[in-house]
Amino acid sequence: MSDALTRVHAWWQQLAAVMIKEAKQVIRDPSSWIIAVVLPLTFLFLFGYGISLDTTVVKIAVVREDDGRDARDFAAALTNSRWFLVVPAAGRRTGEQLLQDQSVKAVVIIPAEFDRFLNAQHTTAQVQVLVDGAEPNTANFVHGYVSSIWSGFLAARGLQQGMAMAAPVDVATRFWFNANAESRWFLIPGSMTVIMTLLGTLLTSLVVAREWERGTLEALYATPLTRGQILIGKTLPYFLLAMVSMLVCVLTALFLFRLPLRGSLLALGLVSAVFLFPALGQGLLISVTMKSQMAAAQLGLATGFLPAMMLSGFLFDIHSMPVWLRAITFAVPARYMNVSLQTVFLAGDIWAVLVPNMLFMLAVGALFFGLAWWRLHKRVD
Amino acid sequence: MLQRLLAIIRKELITMLRDPRARYTLIVPPTLQLFVFSFAATMEVKNIDLAIVDLDRGPYAADIVQRLRGSRSFTALPHYDSVAAARGALERERIIGMLVLPSGFSPDLAAGRPATAQLLLDGRRSNAAQIAAQYVSLIVSAEGASLTGAPADGDAAAAAGAGVAAPPNADVVVDNWFNPNLDYRWYMLPNLVGMLSLGVALMITALSVARERELGTFDQTLVSPATPVEIALGKLLPPLVVALVQTTLYLLIVTLLYGVPFRGNLLIFYAAVLAFAAACAGVGLCVSSLVYTQQQAFLGAFALLLPFSLLSGFATPVENMPAWLQFITTINPLTHMLRLMQGLFLKGASLGSMAHELERLLEIALFTTTAAVLLFSRKAA
Numbered sequence: 018m019s020d021a022l023t024r025v026h027a028w029w030q031q032l033a034a035v036m037i038k039e040a041k042q043v044i045r046d047p048s049s050w051i052i053a054v055v056l057p058l059t060f061l062f063l064f065g066y067g068i069s070l071d072t073t074v075v076k077i078a079v080v081r082e083d084d085g086r087d088a089r090d091f092a093a094a095l096t097n098s099r100w101f102l103v104v105p106a107a108g109r110r111t112g113e114q115l116l117q118d119q120s121v122k123a124v125v126i127i128p129a130e131f132d133r134f135l136n137a138q139h140t141t142a143q144v145q146v147l148v149d150g151a152e153p154n155t156a157n158f159v160h161g162y163v164s165s166i167w168s169g170f171l172a173a174r175g176l177q178q179g180m181a182m183a184a185p186v187d188v189a190t191r192f193w194f195n196a197n198a199e200s201r202w203f204l205i206p207g208s209m210t211v212i213m214t215l216l217g218t219l220l221t222s223l224v225v226a227r228e229w230e231r232g233t234l235e236a237l238y239a240t241p242l243t244r245g246q247i248l249i250g251k252t253l254p255y256f257l258l259a260m261v262s263m264l265v266c267v268l269t270a271l272f273l274f275r276l277p278l279r280g281s282l283l284a285l286g287l288v289s290a291v292f293l294f295p296a297l298g299q300g301l302l303i304s305v306t307m308k309s310q311m312a313a314a315q316l317g318l319a320t321g322f323l324p325a326m327m328l329s330g331f332l333f334d335i336h337s338m339p340v341w342l343r344a345i346t347f348a349v350p351a352r353y354m355n356v357s358l359q360t361v362f363l364a365g366d367i368w369a370v371l372v373p374n375m376l377f378m379l380a381v382g383a384l385f386f387g388l389a390w391w392r393l394h395k396r397v398d
Numbered sequence: 399m400l401q402r403l404l405a406i407i408r409k410e411l412i413t414m415l416r417d418p419r420a421r422y423t424l425i426v427p428p429t430l431q432l433f434v435f436s437f438a439a440t441m442e443v444k445n446i447d448l449a450i451v452d453l454d455r456g457p458y459a460a461d462i463v464q465r466l467r468g469s470r471s472f473t474a475l476p477h478y479d480s481v482a483a484a485r486g487a488l489e490r491e492r493i494i495g496m497l498v499l500p501s502g503f504s505p506d507l508a509a510g511r512p513a514t515a516q517l518l519l520d521g522r523r524s525n526a527a528q529i530a531a532q533y534v535s536l537i538v539s540a541e542g543a544s545l546t547g548a549p550a551d552g553d554a555a556a557a558a559g560a561g562v563a564a565p566p567n568a569d570v571v572v573d574n575w576f577n578p579n580l581d582y583r584w585y586m587l588p589n590l591v592g593m594l595s596l597g598v599a600l601m602i603t604a605l606s607v608a609r610e611r612e613l614g615t616f617d618q619t620l621v622s623p624a625t626p627v628e629i630a631l632g633k634l635l636p637p638l639v640v641a642l643v644q645t646t647l648y649l650l651i652v653t654l655l656y657g658v659p660f661r662g663n664l665l666i667f668y669a670a671v672l673a674f675a676a677a678c679a680g681v682g683l684c685v686s687s688l689v690y691t692q693q694q695a696f697l698g699a700f701a702l703l704l705p706f707s708l709l710s711g712f713a714t715p716v717e718n719m720p721a722w723l724q725f726i727t728t729i730n731p732l733t734h735m736l737r738l739m740q741g742l743f744l745k746g747a748s749l750g751s752m753a754h755e756l757e758r759l760l761e762i763a764l765f766t767t768t769a770a771v772l773l774f775s776r777k778a779a
Contacts, residue, residue, distance in 0.1 A: 051697055063708050067723050074717065116575060118751040119737060143571050150574030151744045153582050154441045155715065160572050161532055167570050187514040188535045193488065195521025198528055223693065311605065314696045319427055327438045332713055334526035337444040342437050356491065359522040367489050
């Protein structure tokens with residue numbers, strides 16, 4: 018009994034020794050501070066201030082070829098809209114040139130005889146809209162805005178002329194969890210996922226590769242440490258570092274960007290800790306596989322960071338991707354983290370969402386750690 | 399002088415391309431990324447799962463559901479008995495939102511009274527949700543338009559038809575220029591050409607000096623008869639060659655495989671590629687002159703890569719950013735490169751309208767390369 022206890026005690030002492038060594042290395046190396054503190058904060062600021070998916074004001078040109086009252090009214094309705102910044106254009110030619118030169122996103126043309134056609138019995142008044150289709154989203158927004166201003170204009174005109182209004186069918190849209198549909202609210206939890214991936218995967222991907230490059234790995238093997246102790250001892254300091262970084266991010270998000278935290282701190286901490294398991298595992302796997310730091314860093318970037326940006330549902334909705342790509346996203350730990358963080362911040366502790374996601378993360382993490390353990394074994398032989 | 403310069407360039411190209419794995423990493427990962435990201439990076443919303451809560455059970459509600467079913471944006475329209483029942487599915491992210499057709503919806507419309515359907519959306523995915531909301535609104539208002547268009551009872555309703563949505567004698571005609579089907583990939587692929595060449599040009603130069611320093615070959619170069627300026631130029635030119643080869647490959651893939659039109663001038667295209675690669679290589683060499691190890695170089699380049707790509711209009715429109723960040727976008731070479739690529743691929747813009755962007759790109763290139771040569775010389779001296 019006491020024999021077993023001594024063994025356990027010795028195991029822990031050895032583990033502590035590796036951890037202390039690794040932690041010293043982390044603290045001493047300035048580049049790990051850059052990656053742990055400077056990069057995350059820069060990143061959060063960039064996303065908080067620089068990135069907004071909410072379309073604000075679109076610059077358009079209005080060409081009015083008719084001098085009638087209705088034509089002027091409609092042009093005024095466009096100018097007064099808060100969605101558009103209107104540049105008057107003398108003629109169709111000028112407007113088209115502005116569009117071609119990327120100075121405006123659309124040209125609205127109110128053609129000659131607009132008033133006459135609108136008011137006559139059997140003619141159709143047409144408003145022509147030339148839209149810069151290069152960026153489809155903005156094009157759709159412009160289309161939607163012009164249409165809604167147009168129907169507003171027609172309704173107002175109908176009222177003036179004393180016409181009875183037909184029954185309109187309306188859609189009242191409401192956003193749950195994010196009432197103003199602010200993109201920042203879902204981008205900031207998403208960028209935290211990216212930051213955590215950066216810390217967990219990129220930083221650890223260099224850990225074993227560095228020892229390999231410097232030739233100190235053999236020295237480590239010569240010690241009585243087991244593989245498990247090496248792996249745990251190497252990752253735990255990074256785990257703590259990432260948790261501290263997460264705390265900095267959370268405080269910034271709550272107090273600077275005024276994000277709500279509708280779930281509990283407990284759930285937030287739990288989700289973060291669970292996410293680090295696959296993130297660190299992935300970094301470690303890369304690290305024991307690649308022999309140079311450079312190659313490890315590149316692989317970490319390509320398989321950790323980029324998928325966290327592109328395939329996690331952070332910037333681009335996963336549901337809209339083709340099936341084969343959606344299948345790939347299941348192997349991206351950031352995907353589960355993203356959903357979990359958005360849920361904890363914006364919706365609350367919905368365990369029906371959090372638990373399955375955490376289980377997935379644990380499974381992916383177990384896979385990565387298992388593979389890393391196995392690869393490390395091959396090396397020792 | 400020219401002979402020495404050529405010799406250095408030759409040496410740099412050989413060190414870069416000698417290793418088959420290095421050749422492979424220059425071509426294969428970026429091409430794969432082009433492929434994967436062209437599918438992932440879409441702001442179109444597809445495969446929408448929207449719950450229907452039909453409390454009305456009338457003909458008009460059934461009509462709207464029928465219309466939704468007819469749209470190819472929606473894959474599943476599960477029915478729920480109550481908002482509370484659907485809320486659970488929404489919280490679990492099974493659905494993006496729910497369309498609630500309140501009781502009295504059909505009777506109201508039949509009696510000529512306005513009716514409102516409620517659309518409740520998941521604000522955690524507010525961007526996708528907003529776009530989905532647009533689709534739903536368009537479909538529901540189409541239902542409204544069909545109502546007003548249909549012969550209703552009495553003259554009053556017929557007259558009222560002139561007042562709403564799309565009355566028979568007024569019309570908005572939308573013409574999408576440059577990208578008639580609003581295909582998001584047409585927008586993304588030219589952007590990716592710029593993005594991916596940024597990464598490669600920056601990384602190659604950023605690591606070049608650091609690697610030589612780590613390997614100890616840097617001092618050898620310094621004692622050769624070449625002057626520091628020549629050595630620096632020798633480091634700046636190989637990435638231009640790589641960029642030319644890569645972008646030619648991308649150009650072929652984007653136009654032949656994806657069918658994106660190339661409407662501009664090839665000479666302007668290559669001029670833009672060279673100016674852009676020079677600007678990035680200059681930044682990379684600056685980084686390389688300031689660091690001591692490859693790892694630091696990698697982190698430095700990475701820390702720059704992020705703001706470059708985020709503040710360029712790649713993921714989100716520049717117009718949405720605050721003024722001080724918009725200023726940064728004007729000194730970011732990628733911003734101008736993306737405008738040039740959009741102009742060349744989709745818009746077939748004239749030299750006149752492209753000249754401004756090209757000029758800015760050249761200015762930036764001149765600045766960064768001069769700074770790089772100066773920094774490098776100071777370090778080498």
